[in-house]
Amino acid sequence: MITATPRKDLLLMGIFTLAVLTMPIWLAPIGASYPDLLQRFAIFGIFAIGFNILFGLTGYLSFGHAAFLGVGSYTAVWSFKLLSMSVVPAVIFGVITSGLFAVVIGYISLRRSGIYFSILTLAFAQMSYNLAYSVLTPITNGETGLQLSLNDPRALDSLVGVTPTSGIPPTNFFGIEMSGYSGFYFCAILMIIGFYISMRIFRSPFGMMLRAVKSNSNRMSYTGLNMRPYTLTAFVISGMYAGLAGSLMAVTDPLAGAERMQWTASGEVVLMTILGGVGTLIGPVIGAGVIKYFENIFSAINENVLHGIFDFLPEILQDGAVAVLSLFVGEGWHLTLGMLFMLIVVFLPGGMVEGFTRIYSRIRNKNNKNNGEAGSVGSAEVQPGE
Amino acid sequence: MGILEVRDVNKSFGGLKALNKVELDVEEGSVHAIIGPNGAGKSTFLNCLVGLLIPDSGSVNFNGNSLLGIKPHEINQAGVSRVFQTPEIFSDLSLLDNVVIPTLASRDGAFKLNGWKRADQDSEIIVRAEHMLEDVGLIDKRNMHAGSLSRGDKRRLELAMCLVQNPKLLLLDEPTAGMSRADTNNTIDLLKRIGERGITKVIIEHDMHVVFSLADKVSVMAQGTVIAEGSPEGIKGDPRVQEAYLGGAHL
Incomplete structure (x- = not known):
């Protein structure tokens, strides 16, 4: 049985930090160590960690978290335009603004639960998306998307006497350019901080109350607990994570478009969380990584690559294999992802983390038997929530 | 003065009069049983006490404060707890x-943003919860999933x-329903033991064995109203009760 103790959490935190920071090294063999993809791993990791605080703990399934992603992006780009190319105000304002949006949307949506809550959040997100596209064009620059320009005021930058010598200056963190690996490390460190905060919440009395909401909201109110402020706080926290992820998108690539608020983006984070393991600490990060990996790597494989792989086969077999497999790669990478998702949901409802746990306990049982112990007593009991 | 005073409570569902001028006084520290045939309105009445239903008219006072129109969590925070039928x-x-959560609720109130401390390091809460589990004989199962427990x-x-x-x-709504005789007796013992703490109890019960082992006072409900009230011994012999509750048969 896995019981969370402060020591084990410290260990998990250490391993997580090490694994994230060394990603450029251990992801190299599978071709995923280029900065652009690594940044996306970290950004969507943050998005999914935050989403899991709401969905994983309280069970409230939001279909509108992309709205906060978009708000974070727009705010960050405006911060670059008006204040400074420094990422610090951009990230701070991105998180605050999306938090404010989350208060409003959450306050209204959380009056209902279950499917009605999901529909309300979806409606809000689609509203934001359409507003960003049309009415709010002065703020969002509509279809073109919000971009930086040479004539932006950048009040703080010009206050300290920084004027661009040529072209639009890059986003920076105290002088360090936020592109390439430095951009990845900036996002990665924020993801590690976000993961740590999420772990604190998971282990806290507050997190326990959120689990109580999911488990039995009836008993909760007859236990003297007011459910509404608990769910609203969780909603706002996860909205702020989404806003952070959105502003980091703008940090690594300073433009913002309405399509970031599309419902497909909201759906993606749901997929990530379920694929990795709802309500587990590490699951959402793994889910985000897997989906982004598939999106970038599988979609890049084309028939030529496949022919290269099956070069050793006789030509007829080679053509056959390529014809079948090409359905699943390139444009068809969604097919692979969809099948993987179906398999996970059917066979491992607890996501990939459940898979790892099963493998782990099977190995441990085997070891126990080898040591002459009569099976494992602990494995019969499953620790809730982890 | 009773700890719970119910005056003239009425509740209708459409044309059905579920509660008709219900009156009840519960003495502090006593065990008050409510018995009655199916459909007598016992559970409806209990639901009116905890804020699940709002009576059409009448008053419910607990320690001198009205319980009507306030939310379930506020009723609990005022000192009313309920055990459900299921x-x-x-x-x-x-x-x-499961036990830590209500312990936290009684210490920290209806809402506390306590997101940074570890719940499992809060020794005051853990000790209280473990004591309680020991009291009810479940301490050995403390790490099990609550869903995997037997009904008892x-x-x-x-x-x-x-x-x-x-x-x-x-408030206990049929605390022994669906239990084996052994489990029922265990529960009676447990309820007797907690009786020593001086907690006032209102029990809805079908099992006369339970009622007569525990209750200081019995109210009999039939067709949405209290038809008789008295000591368990007195109720046993009341012909109106036998008529309503047992269809005329003798206890």
């Missing part, structure tokens, strides 16, 4: 967490969740 527990959580154990767990809050008034 145990309402946090099935996905461990037994310990679930009910004991729910009782523990209510008792750990030290309520002033405990």
Whole structure:
């Protein structure tokens, strides 16, 4: 049985930090160590960690978290335009603004639960998306998307006497350019901080109350607990994570478009969380990584690559294999992802983390038997929530 | 002066008059049983006490304060706990967490943003919760999923969740329904033991064995109204009760 103790959490935190920071090294063999993809791993990791605080703990399934992603992006780009190319105000304002949006949307949506809550959040997100596209064009620059320009005021930058010598200056963190690996490390460190905060919440009395909401909201109110402020706080926290992820998108690539608020983006984070393991600490990060990996790597494989792989086969077999497999790669990478998702949901409802746990306990049982112990007593009991 | 005073409570569902001028006085520290045939309005009445239903008219006063129109969590915070007919527990959580949550609720109130401390390091809360689990004999199962318990154990767990809050008034809706005789007797013993803490209890019960082992006073409900009230011995012999409740048969 896995019981969370402060020591084990410290260990998990250490391993997580090490694994994230060394990603450029251990992801190299599978071709995923280029900065652009690594940044996306970290950004969507943050998005999914935050989403899991709401969905994983309280069970409230939001279909509108992309709205906060978009708000974070727009705010960050405006911060670059008006204040400074420094990422610090951009990230701070991105998180605050999306938090404010989350208060409003959450306050209204959380009056209902279950499917009605999901529909309300979806409606809000689609509203934001359409507003960003049309009415709010002065703020969002509509279809073109919000971009930086040479004539932006950048009040703080010009206050300290920084004027661009040529072209639009890059986003920076105290002088360090936020592109390439430095951009990845900036996002990665924020993801590690976000993961740590999420772990604190998971282990806290507050997190326990959120689990109580999911488990039995009836008993909760007859236990003297007011459910509404608990769910609203969780909603706002996860909205702020989404806003952070959105502003980091703008940090690594300073433009913002309405399509970031599309419902497909909201759906993606749901997929990530379920694929990795709802309500587990590490699951959402793994889910985000897997989906982004598939999106970038599988979609890049084309028939030529496949022919290269099956070069050793006789030509007829080679053509056959390529014809079948090409359905699943390139444009068809969604097919692979969809099948993987179906398999996970059917066979491992607890996501990939459940898979790892099963493998782990099977190995441990085997070891126990080898040591002459009569099976494992602990494995019969499953620790809730982890 | 009773701890709970119910005056002239009425409740209708469409044309059905579920509660008709219900009056009840519960003495502080006593065990008050409410018995009656199916459909007499016992559970409806209990639901009116905890804020699940709002009576059409009448008054419900607890310690001199009205319980009408306030939310279930506020009623609980005022000192009223309830055990349900089908145990309402946090099935996905461990037994310990199930008891820790109400313990936290009684210490920290209806809402506290406590997101940074570790719940499992809060020794005051953990000790209280573990004591409670020991009291109801579930301490060995503290790390099990509550959902995997037997029905009798679930009910004991729910009782523990209510008792750990030290309520002033405990409402029990058929606490032994669906239990084996042995489990029923265990529950009676447990309820007797907690009687020693001076918690006022209102019990809805079908099992006369339970009623006569526990109750100081019995109210009999039939067709939405209280038709008789008195000591268990007195009620036994009341012909109106035998007529309404037992269809004329003798106890």
